[in-house]
Amino acid sequence: SHEPLFAGKTITITAGPTREALDPVRFISNHSSGKMGYAIAQAALSLGAKVNIISGPVAIAPPSHAKVFPIESAEDMLKSAMHLAPQSDIFIGCAAVADYRAATVSHQKIKKQGDEITLTMIKNPDVIAHVAALKAQRPYTVGFAAETQNTSVYAQDKLKNKNLDMICANDVSVQGLGFNANNNALNLYWPDDNLNLPATSKQQLAMQLLHALAKRLK
Ligand code: PMT
Numbered sequence: 001s002h003e004p005l006f007a008g009k010t011i012t013i014t015a016g017p018t019r020e021a022l023d024p025v026r027f028i029s030n031h032s033s034g035k036m037g038y039a040i041a042q043a044a045l046s047l048g049a050k051v052n053i054i055s056g057p058v059a060i061a062p063p064s065h066a067k068v069f070p071i072e073s074a075e076d077m078l079k080s081a082m083h084l085a086p087q088s089d090i091f092i093g094c095a096a097v098a099d100y101r102a103a104t105v106s107h108q109k110i111k112k113q114g115d116e117i118t119l120t121m122i123k124n125p126d127v128i129a130h131v132a133a134l135k136a137q138r139p140y141t142v143g144f145a146a147e148t149q150n151t152s153v154y155a156q157d158k159l160k161n162k163n164l165d166m167i168c169a170n171d172v173s174v175q176g177l178g179f180n181a182n183n184n185a186l187n188l189y190w191p192d193d194n195l196n197l198p199a200t201s202k203q204q205l206a207m208q209l210l211h212a213l214a215k216r217l218k
Pocket of ligand 1: 099
């Protein structure tokens with residue numbers, strides 16, 4: 001029943017967490033459920049887009065007409081993203097990508113040892129910043145910002161520093177919203193404009209986000 005706002009467009013969305021291995025049985029990750037990213041994918045499909053999802057490990061099913069590219073680590077995600085971004089009109093980074101990974105991944109299970117152990121971590125590549133830095137075939141690039149304080153300042157810093165076209169900020173310290181919740185609230189920022197989307201279901205919010213994006217692209 002929706003107007004096909006994105007007919008003929010390809011939208012690639014990252015969703016869910018990454019997992020950064022420590023050894024064959026352990027990893028570092030976060031609480032992203034994939035619900036927000038998958039809701040955007042579903043909304044994009046219903047608006048007529050061709051949809052790719054680059055997805056970390058999640059417990060929910062993807063929308064049936066999306067093409068899913070499963071990944072685990074941030075480095076895996078970067079490879080898929082650099083493959084799909086040049087074929088995409090819009091790239092939306094909704095995944096909660098680990099900023100750091102273990103400096104060395106042990107080939108054997110790490111043995112229980114002394115009372116303290118130290119883990120050295122090194123910076124991961126920034127997936128959305130790599131997409132936004134494409135010189136040719138650069139998609140319209142939309143990031144998310146998950147913050148627990150100073151949301152608008154930190155989000156607008158990310159918009160600028162990562163050279164994004166738009167960023168969707170959420171305050172993930174609010175009970176019942178953000179990570180793993182069914183509802184969320186977003187503040188959308190462009191370099192010269194912003195739009196507040198109050199708390200509602202992730203499905204509704206995804207549709208509102210895509211309508212705001214379509215309006216901006218017109
Ligand atoms: O999955 P849900 O449970 O539904 O939860 C939704 C959500 C809270 C995960 C989602 O709304 C959200 O905020 N996603 C972004 C989470 C995040 O990691 O934000 P960030 O502020 O750390 O990262 C900023 C942007 O850079 C994001 O677009 C992120 O995908 C991207 N990034 C970050 C680090 C990195 N190494 N590579 C990236 O591409």
